[in-house]
Amino acid sequence: MAKIHPFKAVRPTRDKVSLVACRSYQSYTPIERDSRMNYNPYSFLHIVNPGYKYQKEISGEERYKLVRNRYLEFKEDEIFIQDDNPCFYVYKIVNREQESFCGIIAAASAEDYHNDIIKKHEDTLKDRESTFKEYLKTVGFNAEPVLLTYPDNDFITKVISETVKTRAEYEFTTTYRDTHYLWKIDDKKSVQEIQDAFSSISIIYIADGHHRSASSYLLSQDLKENNPEHQGNEAYNFFMSYLIPESDLKIHExxxxxxxxxxxxxxxxxxxxxxxxxxxxxxxxxxxxxxxxxxxxxxxxxxxxxxxxxxxxxxxxxxxxxxxxxxxxxxxxxxxxxxxxxxxxxxxxxxxxxxxxxxxxxxxxxxxxxxxxxxxxxxxxxxxxxxxxxxxxxxxxxxxxxxxxxxxxxxx
The missing domain is CATH 3.30.1760 (Conserved hypothetical protein from pyrococcus furiosus pfu- 392566-001, domain 2)
Structure with a gap:
């Protein structure tokens, strides 16, 4: 049965979320990336591209440490806050074609990945797995959820439907004309019911993020071996995921x-x-x-x-x-x-x-x-x-x- 947990997200303050949020680093051309960083000091690109501050290309362990430093600076400057209680986060995207996607951001089990409860359909490259594992170990956070999909579930669908009727914690539109919404679910009863609903699902599938999933599993094994007090519920045993029902998934060729x-x-x-x-x-x-x-x-x-x-x-x-x-x-x-x-x-x-x-x-x-x-x-x-x-x-x-x-x- 799938182990899906709430977590205490670190996230931008409401007034800055539209400035912080960015696409995946690799999706920008160098010109696009520099343009955004020149005029937006809050962009998350400043964290993942720390060499920009020194006008220098930096790689490897040196880059990882600087990523960690930039991240801590964003926290110190209170650009980021952290929720007090473990939450599930309902996340909705309406793209420029008016297609709507809605699911739950949560922590998925690395053990489930290893045990094939979370199933894969793509091969991964060992070098990329290892490189990203070392990156995660140094920076201490993950900011890109793995996209997981599950068979449509009536209870989870009802929870999402009821949640999106309330005022969103975030609502912002990107220059791509996609509108993003986020709601918090933090009351203990609802959190437990969502966990129970996911635990009734026997198989979940990776839609996008095979390397991130594999690296997170490798990280969990590394940190487990180095923790004599390992219990199994530590944060490193899970990885951030965005779970959406199969009916919401859109597959292009x-x-x-x-x-x-x-x-x-x-x-x-x-x-x-x-x-x-x-x-x-x-x-x-x-x-x-x-x-x-x-x-x-x-x-x-x-x-x-x-x-x-x-x-x-x-x-x-x-x-x-x-x-x-x-x-x-x-x-x-x-x-x-x-x-x-x-x-x-x-x-x-x-x-x-x-x-x-x-x-x-x-x-x-x-x-x-x-x-x-x-x-x-x-x-x-x-x-x-x-x-x-x-x-x-x-x-x-x-x-x-x-x-x-x-x-x-x-x-x-």
Whole structure:
């Protein structure tokens, strides 16, 4: 049964939350990052990019220590406060498309991650796990929740519905035109009822944040070994998560772009594709797949539809039914000789929130030779792959919602 706990969040004061909150550090270009830090002294970017203060790139242990220092300065200046009692936090996002996401920020069990109560669908890189573990150990906090999803639960849905009728602790709109809301739940009866409701759920799934989850588990083991008084309820045994019901999850595809045809002419390439797909030239009119196992392709100024020949490709497990895996097994690996999707510099990705026209423009601009559009995976596919203990190829899903950093912070 899932162990989901309340915690005492460190968070910005109400008047500064819109200034503190930021996107994930990696999502900014250097110019965007510097612009925000130049004009906003409260941005959480100042904490995670401490070298900015000295106009110097800083990495490794030196950076981690400076991150810790900047964080403590924000606390000392009372930009951050900490709640007195353990809370659950209802968090709602309404994006520019007026799609709404609503769930609960809480502490999830690292032991549940290890015991596969929290299930995974992506591989993680050991180096990244270890690096982030050392980062967490030095800074002593986590500011980006792991996105978890659970089967819709009537009681939890009712609690959320009743909570959002009250005045929010936070309400702010970003320059991306997403509006964020946060409510605290801290009365003991409600907190216990929410814990009990989650404890009735046997499996929870990671939607986004596999490396953060893995690193948090490694951290819990390190700190456990170094604590002779270990009890099992210490903060390091948990990691901050945003839990939303499956019905609220939005999954987009990641389209693929490749820089060359592996020495093949256009005609030779199309002939090789014909082994696996029924191909139709759609001309200059943009084509986007409308169902699983259909793909779009943009090549040499024209769109093509590619329909998988089911007599040529056999479905042996849940992974083999995933369109990202199908494209890899039929095109990317055997025809274009792209074997390692993580490290091959010939392949690029564009998530499905970007229009298929972006794929077209990147090919037209000669950045890539060919682009492929995919149909998004479903939550049922993600769960089935996780349940079978299989792992998706990199960049198989682009999952919303995307949270802001620095709105709630988990200390351990």
């Amino acid at each position: 990641f389209n693929r772009l490749v820089k060359d045809l592996n020495g093949l002419t256009k005609q030779e390439f199309l002939i090789r594709l014909d082994e696996w797909f029924r191909i139709e030239n759609r001309g200059i009119k943009a084509y986007k797949p409308s169902k699983p196992h259909h793909f779009s392709m943009y090549l040499d100024g024209e769109f093509y539809s590619l329909y998988l020949r089911k007599t040529a490709y056999k479905f042996t497990d849940a992974l083999e039914e995933l369109d990202a895996q199908i494209l890899y097994k039929t095109v990317l690996e055997p025809i274009l000789n792209i074997k390692d999707l993580r490290s091959d510099t010939r392949i690029g990705y564009s998530h499905g929130k970007n229009d298929i026209v972006l794929v077209k423009s990147m090919v037209d601009n000669k950045e890539y030779k060919v682009g492929f559009g995919l149909f998004p995976a479903s939550i049922e596919q993600v769960k089935k792959i996780a349940n079978e203990g299989l792992k998706m190829p990199p960049k198989s899903t682009y999952i919303e919602p995307k949270l802001r950093s620095g709105v709630t912070i988990y200390e351990f």
